[in-house]
Amino acid sequence: MTRRLPLITTIVVWTAVLTAGLVATQLALSDRLPATLATHWGPGGDPDRTAGATTILVAFTAVAWLGAALGVVAAARGALAPRLNRGFLLGGLFGLGGMLAGVHIQILLANLDVGDWRQADLGVEAVVLMLLPAAAGGLLGVLVAGRADEVREPQAAPGRIDVAPGQRLMWATRVHATWMTVMSVVIACLAALTLALYIAGLGDVPWPVPATLLLVALAGVPLTSVTVSAGQRGVTLRFGPFGWPVWRIRLADIEEAAEVERHALEVGGWGFRSTPRATAVMLRSGTCLRLTRRGRKDVYVSVPDADTAAGVINGLLHADRATAG
Amino acid sequence: MLNSIMLLRLESADSRPLHEQLAAGIRRAVADGHWRPGDRLPPARDLAEQLDVNPNTVLRAFRQLRDEQLLEFRRGRGVTVAPRSPGAAAVKEAVHGLIALAAHHGYTRQELITMIEEAP
Numbered sequence: 001m002t003r004r005l006p007l008i009t010t011i012v013v014w015t016a017v018l019t020a021g022l023v024a025t026q027l028a029l030s031d032r033l034p035a036t037l038a039t040h041w042g043p044g045g046d047p048d049r050t051a052g053a054t055t056i057l058v059a060f061t062a063v064a065w066l067g068a069a070l071g072v073v074a075a076a077r078g079a080l081a082p083r084l085n086r087g088f089l090l091g092g093l094f095g096l097g098g099m100l101a102g103v104h105i106q107i108l109l110a111n112l113d114v115g116d117w118r119q120a121d122l123g124v125e126a127v128v129l130m131l132l133p134a135a136a137g138g139l140l141g142v143l144v145a146g147r148a149d150e151v152r153e154p155q156a157a158p159g160r161i162d163v164a165p166g167q168r169l170m171w172a173t174r175v176h177a178t179w180m181t182v183m184s185v186v187i188a189c190l191a192a193l194t195l196a197l198y199i200a201g202l203g204d205v206p207w208p209v210p211a212t213l214l215l216v217a218l219a220g221v222p223l224t225s226v227t228v229s230a231g232q233r234g235v236t237l238r239f240g241p242f243g244w245p246v247w248r249i250r251l252a253d254i255e256e257a258a259e260v261e262r263h264a265l266e267v268g269g270w271g272f273r274s275t276p277r278a279t280a281v282m283l284r285s286g287t288c289l290r291l292t293r294r295g296r297k298d299v300y301v302s303v304p305d306a307d308t309a310a311g312v313i314n315g316l317l318h319a320d321r322a323t324a325g
Numbered sequence: 326m327l328n329s330i331m332l333l334r335l336e337s338a339d340s341r342p343l344h345e346q347l348a349a350g351i352r353r354a355v356a357d358g359h360w361r362p363g364d365r366l367p368p369a370r371d372l373a374e375q376l377d378v379n380p381n382t383v384l385r386a387f388r389q390l391r392d393e394q395l396l397e398f399r400r401g402r403g404v405t406v407a408p409r410s411p412g413a414a415a416v417k418e419a420v421h422g423l424i425a426l427a428a429h430h431g432y433t434r435q436e437l438i439t440m441i442e443e444a445p
Binding site: 164166167168169170171172173174175227229230231232233236238243304305308312 | 328329330331332333334335336337338364365367368371372374375376377378403
């Protein structure tokens with residue numbers, strides 16, 4: 001508990017400061033702003049959407065607190081104790097805050113001293129104002145998260161299922177990611193919808209929109225399920241309904257296998273992730289099979305019964321080394 | 326959500342042929358409810374590689390289980406567990422165990438059938 005409270009406090013304090021900043025800035029400039037502000041600019045640079053000053057403030061504050069609420073829930077569930085998690089959480093929240101502050105100030109600056117929102121002009125600094133605070137916020141969040149919790153859960157000795165001479169052993173599982181399937185279907189529907197609009201010439205849909213959506217939907221298909229097998233060959237991962245692509249990790253390349261608890265946030269997110277520290281296939285929450293490879297990044301695969309999988313791999317490795325040595 | 330898990334073990338010391346041992350392992354996974362009706366099995370090629378056996382051995386086990394109506398071969402969907410009541414799988418597994426036990430103690434299949442028929 002001592003660990004979670006400061007994290008939640010940090011989130012709440014940060015969001016309160018952010019809210020105060022948003023309110024203070026807008027109040028300070030209120031005399032120089034029109035009643036209705038331009039909030040969105042079309043491709044030609046002309047403002048095409050507007051909102052009242054209060055609406056803008058409420059909307060920005062609402063997004064900030066929604067992010068905070070999600071962060072508090074995640075922190076309270078205890079899934080986010082380790083440093084990397086805290087880094088991701090605070091980095092994400094502070095980044096969101098930075099972006100909100102950046103976009104907010106950008107809207108205010110564009111509308112500053114104009115008589116009517118139609119005259120609001122977006123400066124060239126717009127992109128910088130959006131990206132820089134977001135990046136700075138993210139960095140600050142990671143720094144605030146600190147390295148205090150770097151000590152991970154005590155690692156138990158990896159399990160091993162002994163393989164007698166003349167014995168052959170394998171383990172397999174199939175993991176479905178319902179969320180990914182739903183997401184792919186939804187995106188595919190959006191692609192179909194926007195394609196229909198494009199063909200019908202309605203709503204000025206540029207062709208890259210349906211094309212991009214379709215690509216995203218297709219890219220998601222291999223991640224809707226994965227078949228993982230472990231045995232004499234090593235570890236084989238087959239993605240998607242067609243069992244393709246395939247990723248084979250040879251037994252000889254594996255140093256050790258272990259069951260570990262990892263949340264998707266710790267290894268870079270859901271789906272197939274590659275970070276400087278590890279490559280991860282996260283299709284479900286809960287236990288992961290960690291493969292420590294020789295001279296290469298660790299591999300994390302979220303599978304049920306990772307304990308047995310690790311036992312099989314370690315058993316086979318031990319048997320191989322016994323015969324070799 | 327239930328998980329599909331399978332642990333297969335083949336022993337060269339076992340008197341049963343490899344495909345029999347493999348079929349028994351898959352039967353067990355289905356009987357234990359680890360691999361459920363509609364679930365797809367890993368491809369025969371993966372099983373053969375991971376168990377270091379000939380792919381034909383795996384296919385033979387698959388065919389045997391298909392004949393027992395435990396597995397289904399479907400075009401484009403690979404090999405899946407056939408829809409059936411879990412009880413049937415458990416009984417089938419028990420029957421296989423019984424036949425093996427009877428054989429071990431020198432009873433023929435016919436004698437076993439007679440014993441079942443005479444059972445109260």
